[in-house]
Amino acid sequence: MQKISFEYCAMYSTDAEQLIRQTGARVTTARVQVLASLLEARCALTHQEIASRLELGYGIDRVTVYRVLEWLRREHLAHKISGDDRVWRFNAVDEEHTEQHAHFKCNCCHRVFCLNEAIRNFPIKLPAGYRAQHMELTVKGLCAECLPLNKHHKLGADKKLPCSVAKLLRT
Amino acid sequence: MQKISFEYCAMYSTDAEQLIRQTGARVTTARVQVLASLLEARCALTHQEIASRLELGYGIDRVTVYRVLEWLRREHLAHKISGDDRVWRFNAVDEEHTEQHAHFKCNCCHRVFCLNEAIRNFPIKLPAGYRAQHMELTVKGLCAECLPLNKHHKLGADKKLPCSVAKLLRT
DNA sequence: TCGCTTAATACAACATAGTTGCATTAAGCG
DNA sequence: CGCTTAATGCAACTATGTTGTATTAAGCGA
Numbered sequence: 430m431q432k433i434s435f436e437y438c439a440m441y442s443t444d445a446e447q448l449i450r451q452t453g454a455r456v457t458t459a460r461v462q463v464l465a466s467l468l469e470a471r472c473a474l475t476h477q478e479i480a481s482r483l484e485l486g487y488g489i490d491r492v493t494v495y496r497v498l499e500w501l502r503r504e505h506l507a508h509k510i511s512g513d514d515r516v517w518r519f520n521a522v523d524e525e526h527t528e529q530h531a532h533f534k535c536n537c538c539h540r541v542f543c544l545n546e547a548i549r550n551f552p553i554k555l556p557a558g559y560r561a562q563h564m565e566l567t568v569k570g571l572c573a574e575c576l577p578l579n580k581h582h583k584l585g586a587d588k589k590l591p592c593s594v595a596k597l598l599r600t
Numbered sequence: 601m602q603k604i605s606f607e608y609c610a611m612y613s614t615d616a617e618q619l620i621r622q623t624g625a626r627v628t629t630a631r632v633q634v635l636a637s638l639l640e641a642r643c644a645l646t647h648q649e650i651a652s653r654l655e656l657g658y659g660i661d662r663v664t665v666y667r668v669l670e671w672l673r674r675e676h677l678a679h680k681i682s683g684d685d686r687v688w689r690f691n692a693v694d695e696e697h698t699e700q701h702a703h704f705k706c707n708c709c710h711r712v713f714c715l716n717e718a719i720r721n722f723p724i725k726l727p728a729g730y731r732a733q734h735m736e737l738t739v740k741g742l743c744a745e746c747l748p749l750n751k752h753h754k755l756g757a758d759k760k761l762p763c764s765v766a767k768l769l770r771t
Numbered sequence: 772t773c774g775c776t777t778a779a780t781a782c783a784a785c786a787t788a789g790t791t792g793c794a795t796t797a798a799g800c801g
Numbered sequence: 802c803g804c805t806t807a808a809t810g811c812a813a814c815t816a817t818g819t820t821g822t823a824t825t826a827a828g829c830g831a
Contacts, residue, residue, distance in 0.1 A: 625778080625779095626778060626779065628778090628779065628780080630779080630780075631779090660780085660781095661780065661781050661782070663780080663781075663782080664779080664780055664781070667779080667780080668779095668780095671779095686788075686789085
């Protein structure tokens with residue numbers, strides 16, 4: 430268990446290092462670890478979630494994390510998702526990510542997931558004189574982990590958190 | 601000019617007063633003026649935009665504006681729009697607003713408009729085990745006022761502001 | 772019209788997310 | 802191995818929004 434987790438981390442670090450090296454910029458611990466966190470996560474992470482882990486393990490300053498995240502975005506290695514809680518979330522970018530895609534936000538655990546569905550040609554009519562350049566779509570509801578916990582409540586979000594998430598939030 | 605503007609204000613204040621009275625709660629200057637601002641505006645307003653006007657004219661505290669806006673939302677007289685700049689925007693609710701609807705954000709003047717188009721049945725496929733409860737859709741681009749100013753640039757947002765908006769922002 | 776009750780407001784202090792400036796450190800090169 | 806400078810760490814700051822509490826005024830009945 431411990432070993433698998435370690436191998437996972439190492440794997441993501443190696444991937445991260447390679448991706449960063451490809452940009453031509455310096456390969457630093459902060460960049461590698463932030464990107465590795467994003468690659469490892471199966472959902473979008475907030476700055477706080479990333480920073481608290483890295484401060485613990487690597488002593489990386491929170492401002493550095495902000496700057497690394499912004500740099501990753503500029504290099505198209507991550508993308509930034511705006512939510513309804515005034516907090517940016519970040520996701521590593523893979524091949525499927527380049528298109529405009531929708532996001533899913535769980536009303537219970539508040540995690541944000543990318544939906545690998547392009548939303549380019551959605552049928553929205555604009556008033557005369559307006560020009561669309563970009564679209565953002567967020568679906569809210571219950572994720573696969575939270576749905577079972579909330580089946581018996583009518584709209585019972587915010588009640589319980591799945592163990593896996595509670596653990597994440599404690600970190 | 602001055603007179604028309606005054607009559608407009610008075611008209612919106614009267615409407616606002618009536619709407620607030622219907623809730624059964626107390627009709628106060630703060631509530632009337634905040635709601636009147638929202639009714640008058642043809643786009644969503646930030647807390648700051650509302651507060652700065654009211655502090656000038658009526659000496660209303662910014663915290664009161666926050667509380668009034670939250671109250672209006674609870675009473676379904678306004679709705680709250682989350683954007684990508686970590687700032688809430690508010691819109692008066694009329695009959696057409698009750699449905700889930702899309703928003704338009706101008707990349708140039710940064711104003712947010714409501715699009716009166718329901719988005720309930722958009723064709724988004726979710727992964728197995730996920731349940732949708734709600735959708736949020738934002739179209740970004742250039743509004744009718746900014747498009748002419750940006751026609752000659754390729755993606756030239758953030759360059760110029762239409763006079764009407766520059767005036768608003770100064771207020 | 773005048774008090775009375777209490778909902779609503781003003782003010783101060785606080786919380787959170789993110790940014791800026793600058794001195795220090797370390798990545799990568801010759 | 803040293804040099805250059807990109808990147809980091811630290812401190813201070815901004816912007817948006819929230820909470821606690823004393824004071825004010827809306828609306829009611831007398």
